[in-house]
Amino acid sequence: MADAQTARLCTQIIHSQFGPLTANVASVLLTRGRLTLSHLVRFTNLRPRTVRASVLVLVQHNVLWHAQSEDEGEVLEVNIEECLLRLRFGRFVWQAGQLFGDEGAEIVQLILDHGKLCPPDIVSVLSHDDQKAVIVYSQVLHALVTAGYLKPSTILSHFSPRDKRIRYEAEEKAKIVGFPTAKELREAKETAEARLKREEEEAEKVGLKRKAKEQKGPRSAKRRKDVVDPEVYFRVNCDRFNIHIRNALIVKAAKERYNDGAALVLKTTLKVTETKQKDVSDVRTEAVSVSNIAVSLSDQEDLASGLILKNKNPSNTQCIKDYLGLLACADNPTPAGRAAAFLSHASSKVQVEFETICKRLRRRVLESVTRERHGAMGVRILRLLLDSGKMDEKQISKVVMMPNNAVRPLLANMSAQSLISTQEVAKSTDRNPARMFYLWHVDLQKAYSVILGDLYKTLFNIGARREAEQEEPMVKAVLEKRERSDVSQDEAALMSRMELDMIKEWEAKQEKLTVLEMRVEESVFILRDLGVFGINED
Missing domain, CATH: 1.10.10.10 (Winged helix-like DNA-binding domain superfamily/Winged helix DNA-binding domain)
Known part of the structure; x- marks a missing residue:
């Protein structure tokens, strides 16, 4: 519910x-x-x-x-997550077009329109029985399945994983003799999760099947080749497309903090390890060498323009090493520096730290919401509590250098919006409110959940505004007229200037609402999809 x-x-x-x-x-x-x-x-x-x-x-x-x-x-x-993911379907189609061309975008769009389809139906609908088109679409479909952008729709995908997880945990707990300890309960939960994940991975292997292919020649032998199983129904693997959204956000954050050169090096690092990234819950990428990054980058890229170096003509490899040092915060080997790093760089191997970056992105959303509602002073208090932990009102007033009568209402307003929380510490056993300490702190999970609810409310309001704009009587009449077959062939001649201006104004409003929806949905992605790393945040 x-x-x-x-x-x-x-x-x-x-x-x-x-x-x-x-x-x-x-x-x-x-x-x-x-x-x-x-x-x-x-x-x-x-x-x-x-x-x-x-x-x-x-x-x-x-x-x-x-x-x-x-x-x-x-x-x-x-399935609430699957329902909310429908807001990203347009981005998934665009991403498929960028990776696999127009044919890939058409295949993904067709599957999204129908939920799930088997390969013969996909190819026949898009190719219109043209033999050349059949070959092209079959090859692109094979590439989509092989790369994991399409996954088979199995029986397990129609059952709630929560029920199986509860049942598996109960089976593991039943094996414990005596009163279970916290360690045994944690191990039982981890075993149940691993069992569920293993079942899902085994069920999704049915999409490809092996086919023998004869080779001509003196050493003719049967070579095994993977082909798409024509009897399996495929659906879009949203997790695979979410990886690209996450990587784009990370590159954007690096560009805002450093410059285009640092963003390009980080983008190339992510691109090299992209095939091994399976889910947004990955803690970090696979280790990649500096030489692999240098090979993937074109020599025509002017990386030296973003650096101030003594050598006037540095090599691309040297510039890449300098950028990697910046992104790894090599000049600040403190806990604060490691928390602000984009990657870890040791022994000529590089790994992008997704967990560290995603936690930082989520906190940035929290700070931006606080700044919008309570100004710079609210952000100052929030950062103080995030860095120092629980503090009372007098300590906060002293550290942030604000009078007590200004801090008190600000703390009350931020607490009312769940951006900060209070912790009661009793002076006596009767727990009299008059004899208690009240410590302020930031409950990140509570704050994120409240902000996420507000973002859902904003998305609903955007959708309601879009429907209201379209249902406005004059606009609705003009849109119905434009959909007529005779008018659609020559709008300029068969529609008045006032009607054309009305359509232009309506399209401008729709574009603004779509841009706003994409920005809000981006924040939702950071808080919800990248929230797998926020479970143990303090």
Whole structure:
């Protein structure tokens, strides 16, 4: 069961893409939690046939999970993450076009439109039975599957992993003799996670099958070759595309902090290890040598322009080493320097530290929200509490050099928005509020979750504004006129100047809303998708 802001946003997404009836089914599941089909029919007040059709559509598009309950049998549950990922589908198609050309973008878009498809259907729809096009699309499809951008849709992908994780943990805990210790409970949880991950990896290996190919010649032998299994249904692997979004954010952060040369070296380092990056939960990249980075960079790149060196004509390798030293904060071997580094550089091997960078990106979002709401003084207090831990009001006032009567209301306002929290320390056993110390600190998980809810609310408001702009009577009439077959062929001649100006103004508003939505969604990506590294933050 989702919170109010997440439920509203998911319902709006499903309404805009699948219609009001399907949105009604999803809304009931989001607000009431997992339900059986009979209960779903009862709460939606729809016909059973309509509910079944809506459920089939949502299952086809990977938005619904199945779960087997011992008491009620089969129940349905909304896959909230998959629903929210639909806001990035346009970026996924663009990224596929950048990597695999127009054919790759068409394949990814077709699969996103249908949820999941098998290879013969994909090739036949896009190639229109043209033999040359069939070969091209088959090759691109094979490349997408081999690189992991498409993954097979298995039975496990339709079941909630939470239920299997709970069951596996219970099985591991049952093996413990006596009263379990904290270490044994942690090991049981890790064993259950590893078992679930192993099952998922084994299930996803069915996408490719081996095919023997004869070779002509005196040493003719059978050579094994991987081909895409035509009977397997494939879906888009969103984790693989999220890697590119994360890498782009990291390169952008390096460019803002240093310059274009440092960003180019970091981008090349990420590019060299990109094939081995499987998920945004990777702590760091594989180790790569400086020579591999130098080979991947073109000699035409002017790296020396971003550095001040004694040698007027340095080599590219020397410039790369200097940039790597900057990115690794080699001149500041303190804990603060390591926390501000983009990579680790030791013994001619380089590794990009995703965990360190992602934690820093999340804190930057927190600071930007604090600055917007409470100004520079709020950011000063936030940074002080992040660096020093728990402090009382008088200590904060003294360190930030602000009067007590100015700090007190600021702390109260920041606490009301969950940017900071309080810790009660009792002076006596009766826990009388008048005899307590109140220490202020930053609860990062609480702050991030509240900000994420506000971002979901913003995304919902953007979608509502977009619908309101489109449903405005005059704009709606003009848009309906433009969709007519005779008008679409010659808009300039068959539409008045006022109508053309109205369409131009509406398109400008839509573009601004789309840009705003992308910026907000970027913050959502940092807080939610890169939040796997924030579990143990202090």
